[in-house]
Amino acid sequence: MELKNPVTLPRHFLPLYKTVTFFMICAQALFFYATLGNSTNIVSSNLCDNNVKQYSGYIEIAPDNNMFFWFFESRNNPKESPLTLWLNGGPGCSSLEGVLEEVGPCKAIKNGSEIINNVYSWNEISNMLFVDQPIGVGLSYGSRVVNTTEQATEDLYVFLQMFFTRFPEYAALDFHIFGESYTGHYAPSIAKKIVELNNLTQNNTKINLKSVGLGNGWIDPEIQFISDVYFAKYNSYQPLLNTTLIREMGSIFHKCQDMIKKSKSVRDLKDATDQCFQVVTILDDFGVDSFDIRPNATRPNSDYAHFVNNSEVLESIGAGSFIGREFADCIAADTKVYYDFYEAGDIILTYKPHVEYLLENNVRIMLYHGDADYICNWFGGLDVANQLVWKGQTEFNAALVKHWKVDDEWAGQIRSFGQLWFVKVYRSGHEVTFYQPKNSLDLFKRWIDNDPTQCRGMIDVE
DSSP: OOOOOOOOOOOOOOOOSOOOOHHHHHHHHHHHHHGGGSOEEEEOOOSSOTTSOEEEEEEEEETTEEEEEEEEOOSSOTTTSOEEEEEOOTTTOOTHHIIIIISSSEEEEGGGTEEEEOTTOGGGTSEEEEEOOSTTSTTOEESOOOOSHHHHHHHHHHHHHHHHHHOGGGTTSOEEEEEETTHHHHHHHHHHHHHHHHHHOSSSOOOOEEEEEEESOOOOHHHHHHHHHHHHHHOSSOOOSOHHHHHHHHHHHHHHHHHHHHOOSHHHHHHHHHHHTHHHHHHHHTTOOTTOOSTTOOOOOSHHHHHHTOHHHHHHTTOGGGBTBOOOOHHHHIIIIIHHHHHTTGGGOOOHHHHHHHHHTTOEEEEEEETTOSTTOHHHHHHHHHHOOSTTHHHHHHSOEEEEEETTEEEEEEEEETTEEEEEETTOOSOHHHHOHHHHHHHHHHHHHTOTTTTTTOEEOO
């Protein structure tokens, strides 16, 4: 199936963002600077990858608010390699899933009783920083209740400033932000904050932000929800519902869209979210896995959570203070943090303007989508890419699509122009790096290299 724009919608801009003035930003920067003296608890273990330098543990971003991280140097030339921040989504999913199931140096197996080397780890070419955020996710804990992306962004920026103060040797490296799912909110928000404060303040560490990569990212609900209707009928695998139910989904969406447009309060946003997610519920009622629609498809399991819940593991990675608490996998974690964000109306907000801001400020953007994911499907991802308003919009929409090959096997399709790539990844559900680890690493290498000849080994779609 050729990568084409499945639907074009008129765009309504939802102005629900707080205006950030120059003086507010400067005041925030002074606050960040003042917090850098807070205590940290960091260890260097040989767990997961004993051939590279690594650090893990807690940075106390504010009194009684502790953010957990795990950092691994690159396996090859770490001083010249970039630094990539990896964030899992949810909201409510620990980035330890990224370490132990996806792009980290090892993988948990056998119900968490063992770990094995990951030959497709992204630290083959990049220093990797995994952070559990916001507070309340994974091993990060504290008194603070965070229920919006804006709040999470403030805390994550403080964390990054403190991390680079503690490890200044990594501060000058090229910096990339990657993640999946709800990172479509998180990453554009923290990236925009970095650009703003890099430009406006002198008291903080300048972060050398180069790019943002969003895997099956949840960026703009109004655009992406309608894609559920079309994907149910026209996906690459099989029709998921009959014509009657697809019409019902369309009716639900149009009411959903109208409610988003008219939202003026948190209650309105929450009500719109309730309406919009009825589209997903229809599919769930028919026993279709909305994260991977293929029959008999596998999903990431809880091996990593069982591994982390071992007290010896917690001690070895600097998380001994977490002992006595229960580390939850992504599904269980949703019951608290997810619903806090849900009730606050955060899930229905758009971060498309943030992505546009980044493109206009010369930050490269890659949107990559597994072709079997329904919940954040590639139809909606491509619609978002095509509707991004930036100086290269016309050229991107007219760009030739390239077939992408890895080891003589078709891996997907890429459309690119300037700073923007859209990638459709074959044979992959929601977590592309889990389903296609080798191909994901190949894609990441192409992206990091940013070679003008990046289309070598590809052919035009006819």
